[in-house]
Amino acid sequence: MTSTHETDVVIIGAGPVGLFGVFECGMLRMKCHVVDTLEAHGGQCAALYPDKPIYDIPGFPRIDAGDLVNNLVRQAAPFAPVYHLGRTVAGLTPHGDQGFSVLLSDGKSIVCRAVIIAAGGGKLVPNRPPIPGIEAYEGQGVLYRVANLEALRGKRVVIAGGGDSAVDWANGLVGVAQHIMVVHRRPKFRAAPAAVEAMMRSVGEGLVELVTPFQLAALDGSNGKVETVTVADESGQTRELQADILLALFGIASHLGPIADWGLRLHHQQIDVTPHTCETSIPGVYAVGDIAGYKGKLKLILTGFAEAASAAHAIFSRVHPDEVLHMEHSTTVGIPVS
Ligand SMILES: Cc1cc2nc3c(=O)[nH]c(=O)nc-3n(C[C@H](O)[C@H](O)[C@H](O)COP(=O)(O)OP(=O)(O)OC[C@H]3O[C@@H](n4cnc5c(N)ncnc54)[C@H](O)[C@@H]3O)c2cc1C
Structure with missing residues (x-):
């Protein structure tokens, strides 16, 4: 059965920037519905690196990505956003004079005055290594991200990949996993030099084993549990690694869908916006965070936060057409008591 909701603003994406958009809209008395394909809040922070510390959030010398997401959800809560998690926004059509109807993958729709697209790089999908039958192990013996660090405690973990994520997790699992093996097809890693140095120190201390130049070839195990990861070099010579977990980190593909x-006017998978309002080529539709593009754009969380504030202020007159917007500080107006 279809049904229609009504609100002031629909935010597409419950990543850090979409969540802060709820707060900024709320401060200007605009109600929000937030839609995300993922089942959880937090976008990339929650899906890709929840246990990693972030160092460039103003006011937080260091904060784990998962904690940042929890704080953003708490900060938005007084404004009672309605979340539609596990739903993709499938369609956007004009509605009435100046509004929109946003169609969700479950057939429901939301009518609103303005739309904020905070969709990051789009729907996030991990790149799957080409191992026959790998699907049978996914979620148990094969992971594409670390959602719960404790689940890897005492385990024999094969990390596959040569980029930042692989090296960061090789470092991050020291002291957690029982044995860490890093499989990469080249002896050199494409990661931040400091992280590679830290990993090489662990290799020297016998805490991490490098398995290079090898590539994943096969998996063995039963009932979703991995027992052996077979790797092969260019000449076809193979090695069998006894392991409980294969952490395959070959990047995440994102699709605008x-x-x-x-x-919308697009450029290199980003939506062109007017920088000071974040309005797109469709009046009433705004884009913020990683998906918003303009000259000099920095794809950082802090940039997205400022864009969310700009978009909310630009939207105000659509939702409250008879009112003049006076810029006010949060210290002056406070927030609703929940
Ligand atoms: C390993 C790693 C480390 C990083 N470290 C830092 C750092 O230290 N500092 C920093 O500032 N940044 C860092 N970043 C970048 C930062 O995570 C991104 O800039 C930030 O997540 C962008 O937030 P966002 O809300 O714009 O998009 P995202 O976090 O990508 O969230 C977008 C959400 O929109 C959803 N979505 C997309 N399309 C649809 C649709 N059609 N319908 C419904 N939902 C949809 C997606 O499922 C996703 O949840 C890092 C990124 C990675 C991968």
Whole structure:
């Protein structure tokens, strides 16, 4: 059965920037519904690196990505956002004079005055290594991200990949996993030099084993549990690694998905916006965070936070057409008592 909700602003994406958009809209008395394909809040922070510390959030010398997401959800809560998690925004059509109807993958729709697209790089999908039958192990013996560090405690972990994530997790699992093996097809790693140095120190101390130049070839195990990871070098010579977990970190592909078909002006997978309002080529539709593009754009969380504030202020007159917006500080107006 279909049903229609009504709100002031629909935010597409419950990543850090979409969540802060709820707060900024709320401060200007605009109600939000937030839609995300993922089942949880937090976008990349929650899906890709929840236990990693972030060092460039103003006011937080260091904060784990998962904690940042929890704080953002708490900060948005007084404004009672309605979340539609596990739903993709499939369509966007004009509604009435100046509004929109946003169609969700479950067939429901939300009518609103303005839309904020905070969709990051789009729907996040991990790149799967080409191992026959790997699907049978996914979620148990094969992981594409570390959602719960404690689940790896005492385990024999094979990390596959040569980029930042692989090296960071090789470092991050020292003292947690029982044995860490890093499989990469080249002896050199494409990661931050300091992280590679830290990993090489662990290799020297016998805490991490490098398995290079090898590539994943096969998996063995039963009932979703991995027992052996077979790797092969260019000449076809193989090695069998006894392991409990294969952590395959070959990057995440993101797809703009339906957003690409809405007639928005796009450039290199980003939506062109007017920087001071974040309005797109469709009046009433705004884009913020990683998905918003303009000259000199920095894809950082702090940039997205400022964009969310700009978009909310630009939207105000659509939702409250008879009011003049006076810029006020949060210290002056406070927030609703929840
Ligand atoms: C390993 C790693 C480390 C990083 N470290 C830092 C750092 O130290 N500092 C920093 O500032 N940044 C860092 N970043 C970048 C930072 O995570 C991103 O800039 C930030 O997540 C962007 O936030 P966002 O809300 O714009 O998008 P995202 O976090 O990508 O969230 C977008 C959400 O939109 C959803 N979505 C997309 N399309 C649809 C649709 N059609 N319908 C419904 N939902 C949809 C997605 O599922 C996703 O949850 C890091 C990134 C990575 C991968």
